[in-house]
Amino acid sequence: MASNSLNGAEAMVRMLEAQGVRHIFGLCGDTTLPFYDAMHRLDHGITHVLTRDERSATYMADAYARVTGRVGVCEGPSGGGATYILPGLIEASESSYAVLGITTDISVGSYGKYPLTEVDQDALMRPLTKWNTVIKQAAHIPRMVRTAFRAMTTGRPGAAHLGLPYDIQYDPVDASDIWADPKHATFPAYPAAPEPGAAEAAVDAILSAKSPLIVCGGGVVIAGAEEELSRLATRLDIPVATSISGQGSLAETHAQALGVVGSNGGTDQTWEAMEAADLVIFMGCRAGSTTTSRWEAPKPGARIVHFDSDPMVIGANYPTEVGVVADLRLALAEVNAVLDKRGQGAATFGGAEAVEDIKRRKFEIFDRFAASDETPMRPERVIAALMEVLPEDATVLSDPGTSCPYFSAYYQLPKPGRYFITNRAHGALGYSLSAALGAWFGRPDSKIVALMGDGSFGFTAGELETITRCRAPITYVVFSNANFGWIKASQMADTDKRYYNVDFNRVDQAAVAAAYGVKSWRVENPGDLVKTLREAVAHDGPTLVDVICQPLEETNAPVRRWMG
Numbered sequence: 152m153a154s155n156s157l158n159g160a161e162a163m164v165r166m167l168e169a170q171g172v173r174h175i176f177g178l179c180g181d182t183t184l185p186f187y188d189a190m191h192r193l194d195h196g197i198t199h200v201l202t203r204d205e206r207s208a209t210y211m212a213d214a215y216a217r218v219t220g221r222v223g224v225c226e227g228p229s230g231g232g233a234t235y236i237l238p239g240l241i242e243a244s245e246s247s248y249a250v251l252g253i254t255t256d257i258s259v260g261s262y263g264k265y266p267l268t269e270v271d272q273d274a275l276m277r278p279l280t281k282w283n284t285v286i287k288q289a290a291h292i293p294r295m296v297r298t299a300f301r302a303m304t305t306g307r308p309g310a311a312h313l314g315l316p317y318d319i320q321y322d323p324v325d326a327s328d329i330w331a332d333p334k335h336a337t338f339p340a341y342p343a344a345p346e347p348g349a350a351e352a353a354v355d356a357i358l359s360a361k362s363p364l365i366v367c368g369g370g371v372v373i374a375g376a377e378e379e380l381s382r383l384a385t386r387l388d389i390p391v392a393t394s395i396s397g398q399g400s401l402a403e404t405h406a407q408a409l410g411v412v413g414s415n416g417g418t419d420q421t422w423e424a425m426e427a428a429d430l431v432i433f434m435g436c437r438a439g440s441t442t443t444s445r446w447e448a449p450k451p452g453a454r455i456v457h458f459d460s461d462p463m464v465i466g467a468n469y470p471t472e473v474g475v476v477a478d479l480r481l482a483l484a485e486v487n488a489v490l491d492k493r494g495q496g497a498a499t500f501g502g503a504e505a506v507e508d509i510k511r512r513k514f515e516i517f518d519r520f521a522a523s524d525e526t527p528m529r530p531e532r533v534i535a536a537l538m539e540v541l542p543e544d545a546t547v548l549s550d551p552g553t554s555c556p557y558f559s560a561y562y563q564l565p566k567p568g569r570y571f572i573t574n575r576a577h578g579a580l581g582y583s584l585s586a587a588l589g590a591w592f593g594r595p596d597s598k599i600v601a602l603m604g605d606g607s608f609g610f611t612a613g614e615l616e617t618i619t620r621c622r623a624p625i626t627y628v629v630f631s632n633a634n635f636g637w638i639k640a641s642q643m644a645d646t647d648k649r650y651y652n653v654d655f656n657r658v659d660q661a662a663v664a665a666a667y668g669v670k671s672w673r674v675e676n677p678g679d680l681v682k683t684l685r686e687a688v689a690h691d692g693p694t695l696v697d698v699i700c701q702p703l704e705e706t707n708a709p710v711r712r713w714m715g
Contacts, residue, residue, distance in 0.1 A: 155326050159289035160185035161193060162324035163253070163315060166296040168195045169329055171336030172224050174215060174592050176200045176208040180228020182255035182268070185320035200592065200621065202585070203613045205232050209239020209252060210574075210582050211589030216248045217569050218546060219593040220337050220375075222303055226253040230268025233275060233314075238579050241279040244310035245576030246396065247373055249303035249338045251311050252276075258318035259287055272314040281309030289322035293329055300331065304340035307461040308373065339374060339460065342478030349475045350485040353432075354493075356456050356473045360430035363389050363500060366412065366442060369396035370435015370459060370479050377567035379483035380434070381405065386490065388498035389432075390424055390506050394442040395559045397435070398571045403563040406503040410510065413442040414711045416559030420513040422448070422711065424505065430454040435479050437464045441575070444711055458482050517561050520707055527701045528677050530557045530630060530708070537600070537628070538562060540684045545598040547571050548587050551578040552637050553630040553703055554602035560709035570597075581610025584627065588614070591623045598626070598688060605631040605697075608660055615667035618693045626687045627664070627695040633657040636703035643704040644712055664695040671695040 157165060163186060167175070175197055179187060190199055202208040205227035212223030223243070227236045233254040243250035257266045276283040282302035286295050292315075299311040334340045357363055371380055380400055384391045384407040392412040393400050401408040412421045425431070425448040435458065436442060446468060449455065457465050458475045465474035475482050490496065521535035534557050541547070543565045549555045555573055564570050572590065574582040580603075587601035608629050618625060630636075639653040661671035670690055672683045674697065687694035 156323045157326050157329070158185070158189070158320065159292055159315070159322050159324055160189035160320035162289065162292045162329065163296070163320075164189045164193050164195055164197070165329045166293050166331065167224065168197060169331035170222070170296065170300050171331070171333065172197055172222065174198050174200065175224045175226060176202055176211040176589065177226035178202050178205050178208055178228070178232065180232050180255065182229040182257060182317045183226070185317070186226070186255060186315065198592070200588070200617070202617050204585070204611060205235035206238050206581065207585035207611055207614045207617070209236050209243070209250065210586040211592070212250045213239055213243045213248055213574070214548065214572055214586035214589035215593040216243065216250055217572050218590050221593070222300060222336065222338065223248070223250040223589065224253070225250065226255070228268070229254065229256045230270055233270055233272050237275065237279060238577070240276070240310040240312060242574050242577050242579065244279065244281055246574070247308050247369060249308045249310070251299055251303060251313065253313045253315055255320070256285060256314045256316040259316045260318050272312070276312040280312045283312040285314030286316065286319060289319040289324050292319070292324055297331060300335040304335045304338035308338040339478055342374070342481055343460070344481045345475050345477035345485055349473070349477070350482065350489050352473045353456050353458070353475050354486055354489045356430065356454065357387070357432060358495070358499070360454065362428055363430040363432060364424050364428035365389055365391045365432045365434060366436055367391060367393045367397035367400035367434045368436025368442070369394070371397060371400040372569050374435065374460070374479035376479040376483050377401065379480060379487055381567070382487050383483055384502070386496050386498070388500050388502040390502035392421060392424060394436055394575070395555070395573060396575045398559060399564060399568050402565055402567045404565055407506060409506050410513070411559045414444040415441050416556045416709055417444070417711060418513050418560055418709045419711070420509045423509060425449065428453060430456065432456045432458070434458045435460070438468045443468070514561070516707070524677050525701070526675060526677065527632065527699050528675070528680070529701050530554070530706055531561065532677050532680065533628065533630065533698055533700065534558060534561050536680045536684050539681055540688055541600060542598050545570065545600055546590050546594055548583040548590060548599070548601045549573045550580055550583045550603040550607035551575065552580060552604035552607050553632065553700065554604065554628070556709045558602060580607040582607070584608065584611045585614045585617070587625045587627070588618055588621060588623055591625055599623070600626045600628065600688070602628050602630070604636055605629055605633065605658060605660060606635045606655070609658070612663055615664055615669055615693070619668040623693055624691055625693050629660045629695065629697045630700040631657070631660060631697055632700050632702040634702055640703040640708065640710070660697040661695060669693045669695050671697065673697045673699070675699045
């Protein structure tokens with residue numbers, strides 16, 4: 152660099168560049184002026200994507216991190232910007248994805264003087280992020296950025312927050328302090344292997360069981376452990392179930408892939424395997440309320456082996472016979488090495504046969520509903536049409552509403568890896584519409600498809616302007632039933648159909664999307680669906696298909712508390 156000194160805003164840009172950042176999603180504000188000016192003037196190779204809402208920027212950064220394994224970066228201004236950026240940071244942190252939120256702030260020199268947009272960003276972000284600070288001196292900027300990246304990418308990945316006050320963006324920073332550890336550009340960084348003997352103890356426990364079941368959470372895909380898991384499941388013929396976040400641990404078409412279990416996206420058929428298991432092997436799964444149907448199974452007395460990179464989840468909900476605290480890829484590689492050493496390679500537990508029987512019975516029900524010509528359209532019909540139309544390497548995102556349990560229960564993902572994304576930690580509506588753009592920037596060669604209910608669509612419809620400005624060929628599918636379906640179905644099951652304040656006016660989502668420049672269709676006739684979806688997926692630009700769908704309280708939704 153020509154000069155030995157940068158200002159704080161320039162130092163922030165140079166540090167992000169040094170950390171390997173390629174994309175930033177964000178929204179401008181008064182306190183951001185010096186940072187935007189530095190982004191404009193410097194040659195840095197970072198693409199900045201202007202969003203219409205700070206929540207959306209964070210959701211984009213989140214999905215970007217999920218498909219790339221790189222740190223997702225979002226930014227916003229002080230005050231309202233900081234409070235709006237918060238929902239996406241807690242989702243990323245709880246889902247174990249590395250997302251950095253940068254919020255510029257009022258000047259340090261005006262703290263406590265009641266300036267416009269003053270909020271204690273440090274206190275605001277502390278409980279919701281893995282690491283957080285508001286930088287008080289420009290000279291600290293490089294060190295704080297390095298610390299944030301170190302925190303986000305090592306151990307259990309998570310979100311970090313940096314507050315960047317207005318006045319320090321103009322103060323000098325020594326250019327010689329601009330450096331970064333390239334390992335912290337991706338996550339998990341510096342993965343840890345299991346302690347000696349842990350893999351052997353896990354193998355001994357598994358081989359002593361009669362009917363073991365592997366249950367995978369998101370940790371398997373985050374660690375890139377899919378191949379090692381496939382090898383283990385195949386050689387011992389153990390069935391592999393997943394949480395919704397764990398989808399992609401194996402391809403759904405894998406002989407040992409049972410599918411999703413639990414209270415959302417699980418079915419009575421897959422639940423049989425949870426109830427029958429005498430040993431459950433949790434892998435990168437916290438054994439929380441959804442996967443276990445509020446701890447209904449594993450049953451008391453079932454033996455537990457638990458693999459996780461976070462020691463805090465071992466033994467949190469179940470007495471654990473063997474805990475293996477390590478990166479999942481390294482841990483499963485060691486388990487396979489132990490089996491290699493013992494010459495253990497023959498099929499043992501009959502998993503493929505059990506999986507085939509369970510899936511056959513599950514899909515008999517699905518196929519019957521998917522073939523229905525009823526109107527409003529059954530959600531199963533939409534999932535079947537997507538399976539017929541989408542390419543093998545499509546990346547699908549879903550809001551937690553109507554589309555999610557159906558997709559998770561029945562869509563047969565043909566490839567392992569992160570090809571399905573949903574925000575399961577906190578389940579905020581409005582996620583997938585904007586997150587899809589982050590997925591597209593991270594994986595531009597994959598067909599990106601986002602599914603949502605019409606309730607979710609209303610949260611972030613304004614982001615369609617960003618999608619069209621970026622010319623992103625994303626296909627949106629809206630399951631329209633004119634209510635907050637999840638809550639209405641819960642009122643059906645829990646309050647004896649006393650429906651209260653869950654219905655809203657029917658909106659023509661296709662017309663709304665068209666006003667933003669999105670090519671759109673409205674589909675009411677089931678016979679038109681496949682043809683319309685084919686046209687939408689093939690179009691070289693953003694598309695939206697508004698499907699008039701059966702409301703959830705009338706469906707056969709794969710949500711156990713409604714089915715019982």
